[in-house]
Amino acid sequence: MMDKTHQCDLDQDAALYRPIYQTGxxxxxxxxxxxxxxxxxxxxxxxxxxxxxxxxxxxxxxxWGFYIVNFVFFIGxxxxxxxxxxxxxxxxxxxxxxxxRMAEVITAIVLAIGGLHPIIDLxxxxxMMNLLESGRLQSPLxxxxxxxxxxxxxxxxxxxxxxxxxxxxxxxxxxxxxxxYTFMAWGWQGTERQKQVLNRxxxxxxxxVIPIAISVHTVISYIFSMTLxxxxxxxxxxxxxxxxxxxxxxxxxxxxxxxxxKVFHFEDYLKQIHFQYLGTLLLIMSIIWFYFTFSEYLxxxxxxxxxxxxxxxxxxSGPFAFFFWGMVLCNFVIxxxxxxxxxxxxxxxxxxxxxxxxxxxxxxxxxxxxxSLANPRMELPLGIYIPSLVEWALFAGGLSVFALGFMVFAxxxxxxxxxxxxxxxxxxxxxxxxxxxxxxxxxxLSNL
Amino acid sequence: xxxxxxxxDLDKCTGCGACMAACKMENNVAxxxxxxxQAGRALFWMDMITTYEGEYPTVAAKxxxxxxxxxxxxxxxxxxxxxxxxxxxxxxxxxxYHRCIGCRYCMAACPFTTKxxxxxxxxxxxxANKCFNPDVSVRAVGVVExxxxxxxxxxxxxxxxxxxxxxxxxxxxxxACSEICPADAISxxxxxxxxxxxxxLSRSYRASRVMxxxxxxxxxxxxxxxxx
Numbered sequence: 075m076m077d078k079t080h081q082c083d084l085d086q087d088a089a090l091y092r093p094i095y096q097t098g099x100x101x102x103x104x105x106x107x108x109x110x111x112x113x114x115x116x117x118x119x120x121x122x123x124x125x126x127x128x129x130x131x132x133x134x135x136x137x138w139g140f141y142i143v144n145f146v147f148f149i150g151x152x153x154x155x156x157x158x159x160x161x162x163x164x165x166x167x168x169x170x171x172x173x174x175r176m177a178e179v180i181t182a183i184v185l186a187i188g189g190l191h192p193i194i195d196l197x198x199x200x201x202m203m204n205l206l207e208s209g210r211l212q213s214p215l216x217x218x219x220x221x222x223x224x225x226x227x228x229x230x231x232x233x234x235x236x237x238x239x240x241x242x243x244x245x246x247x248x249x250x251x252x253x254x255y256t257f258m259a260w261g262w263q264g265t266e267r268q269k270q271v272l273n274r275x276x277x278x279x280x281x282x283v284i285p286i287a288i289s290v291h292t293v294i295s296y297i298f299s300m301t302l303x304x305x306x307x308x309x310x311x312x313x314x315x316x317x318x319x320x321x322x323x324x325x326x327x328x329x330x331x332x333x334x335x336k337v338f339h340f341e342d343y344l345k346q347i348h349f350q351y352l353g354t355l356l357l358i359m360s361i362i363w364f365y366f367t368f369s370e371y372l373x374x375x376x377x378x379x380x381x382x383x384x385x386x387x388x389x390x391s392g393p394f395a396f397f398f399w400g401m402v403l404c405n406f407v408i409x410x411x412x413x414x415x416x417x418x419x420x421x422x423x424x425x426x427x428x429x430x431x432x433x434x435x436x437x438x439x440x441x442x443x444x445x446s447l448a449n450p451r452m453e454l455p456l457g458i459y460i461p462s463l464v465e466w467a468l469f470a471g472g473l474s475v476f477a478l479g480f481m482v483f484a485x486x487x488x489x490x491x492x493x494x495x496x497x498x499x500x501x502x503x504x505x506x507x508x509x510x511x512x513x514x515x516x517x518x519l520s521n522l
Numbered sequence: 523x524x525x526x527x528x529x530x531d532l533d534k535c536t537g538c539g540a541c542m543a544a545c546k547m548e549n550n551v552a553x554x555x556x557x558x559x560q561a562g563r564a565l566f567w568m569d570m571i572t573t574y575e576g577e578y579p580t581v582a583a584k585x586x587x588x589x590x591x592x593x594x595x596x597x598x599x600x601x602x603x604x605x606x607x608x609x610x611x612x613x614x615x616x617x618x619y620h621r622c623i624g625c626r627y628c629m630a631a632c633p634f635t636t637k638x639x640x641x642x643x644x645x646x647x648x649x650a651n652k653c654f655n656p657d658v659s660v661r662a663v664g665v666v667e668x669x670x671x672x673x674x675x676x677x678x679x680x681x682x683x684x685x686x687x688x689x690x691x692x693x694x695x696x697x698a699c700s701e702i703c704p705a706d707a708i709s710x711x712x713x714x715x716x717x718x719x720x721x722x723l724s725r726s727y728r729a730s731r732v733m734x735x736x737x738x739x740x741x742x743x744x745x746x747x748x749x750x
Contacts, residue, residue, distance in 0.1 A: 125643075126640065126642045126663040126664055127624070127639070128558070128563070128642035132641075133562030133641070134562050134563065134564075134629070134635065134637075134638055135562070135635045137630050137639065138626065138630055192625070195625065195626075196624050196625055196664070197623070197625070197639065197640070197665060198623050198624040198664040198665060199623075201604075201621070201622070201624075202623060204604040204621055204623050205623065208604050208621065209603055209604060210602060210603055210604065210605050212600065213600070213627070215601070215627055216603050219603075300601065300631075301601065301630060301631040302597055302631070302633050302736055302738070303630065303631070303633070447630060451633045452633075452634050452732070453573045454571065454635060457562060
């Protein structure tokens with residue numbers, strides 16, 4: 075063991091390898107807590123399977139509750155990753171290098187969690203395969219199955235491909251699980267030809283992944299907007315959901331970055347500047363989110379259709395007022411105040427803003443799903459929805475899987491792309507200089 | 523395709539609830555205990571909506587029996603991912619209980635909130651489970667169900683008519699609620715048959731449908747002098 079640590083220290087990027095080889099006691103304690111929460115949620119789900127969906131707080135007319143809220147929420151978070159990383163790669167943003175890997179990991183884990191939620195929500199999970207055997211492609215739910223599957227496939231491949239050179243590095247160091255790394259590295263030797271092929275594959279994928287990611291959240295919004303229900307039947311839901319998804323995704327990415335920066339001492343890699351840039355992006359998304367929300371509610375209020383107004387008043391001043399105004403506070407007031415001023419835009423400031431945004435975006439999903447159902451068009455008594463312990467437990471379980479997924483990943487693979495950092499050091503600096511010259515009059519870039 | 527329709531005369535309806543009871547018995551609808559019913563999980567294929575108008579002391583209660591409206595353009599069948607709810611050859615919106623995956627999308631999509639869900643394993647009163655209506659399948663936990671316009675009765679009268687080699691007569695096929703109604707407020711028949719009672723009633727100046735502007739073409743008409 076001493077030997078290996080010594081070897082790590084010789085490396086320039088030793089800090090990035092360290093989490094794979096060294097595990098502290100804190101890791102087991104935190105991991106144990108999350109595992110316990112996860113096991114508890116599994117037990118609760120078992121109770122639901124045995125007794126039926128009656129163990130939740132759902133009823134008629136509030137037929138969808140936490141599960142669908144969390145489904146939309148988790149899938150929204152998944153836009154952090156692949157989309158951000160693809161857009162940053164595509165736009166040749168050099169500061170992306172230490173960020174992309176974490177972003178892609180978020181996507182893979184959160185998609186797996188989010189994708190399971192509609193199944194948890196089913197009254198008859200045993201008949202899930204009916205979706206494939208007798209699925210109706212006319213149903214928005216099937217569009218969802220299709221696009222989420224496509225997104226999961228594309229984003230796991232997109233996570234894996236750029237990991238190959240790093241896996242090869244770990245393989246070459248020897249030590250634990252060499253057979254696994256040898257298998258996963260696919261015979262990577264770092265030859266020119268291999269690099270070419272890999273780059274090409276990454277380029278194709280990142281272009282492909284952007285429309286797929288956008289389609290995923292658009293289609294999720296279609297689940298709601300394709301119905302005639304007040305508050306749901308809206309044409310801007312597609313872009314509104316996508317914007318919200320990217321918004322919450324960036325916030326989740328920032329939280330993950332700040333936590334791992336602290337825990338694994340990545341201070342040298344994740345610098346002030348990264349948080350500044352991503353913070354600016356978060357600020358822009360916050361304003362875009364506000365623009366969409368404002369348009370959505372203003373059109374509803376101005377038209378004043380009675381059923382629509384019932385839902386809006388239920389949110390503005392009814393039982394959901396606390397959640398609604400909490401959402402506005404978390405998604406707009408807090409992040410805009412913090413991120414607009416250089417003084418507050420420190421790493422802890424960005425952390426507070428990001429946590430607020432994640433909470434706010436969860437509230438937004440809650441506010442979209444429940445009030446419309448609780449205010450049916452028929453003159454029924456108002457619906458009530460109080461989530462049960464089972465639903466809370468499964469929510470906590472989902473969050474635990476997220477944490478556990480990251481913890482397991484960190485023990486096997488580097489959380490920051492080592493070869494991309496190296497590439498930045500060796501080629502990036504020169505390339506950028508050349509590129510900037512090419513922007514200026516008088517010089518042409520040799521190979522674009 | 524026939525257009526089976528129901529006309530409910532609210533000026534005749536006394537709000538007694540006999541239709542609800544008859545429906546429960548006819549269709550083997552499970553009984554939910556009072557705590558669950560309070561939580562909004564009562565199973566009614568034929569529901570009764572009560573709204574109050576005015577303030578004390580001049581309060582007026584409006585009661586309105588509400589079956590499934592059997593829309594010609596149903597929003598619920600459009601969204602079903604597995605075709606567990608669909609419009610059948612008789613123009614009725616049908617449910618396939620053993621195919622339903624319980625996603626409850628159809629319930630969320632129905633503008634009239636007519637669909638109900640089996641939140642728990644269905645239960646019946648002591649002894650009631652020994653005298654089910656054999657023509658109606660008993661549902662399992664985790665599936666959606668709703669008023670079928672007593673489609674099993676249609677099947678029965680059609681077979682009889684086929685045997686006797688004659689067309690169906692108006693008034694031969696009636697659901698349980700219509701049959702039981704002591705005030706004779708619920709009429710039933712085929713809108714395509716211009717001589718039928720429902721056709722004439724549906725053309726009455728008192729006739730209206732709930733939220734006609736949604737374009738879902740419900741086939742349940744309400745007669746009332748009060749409703750515009």
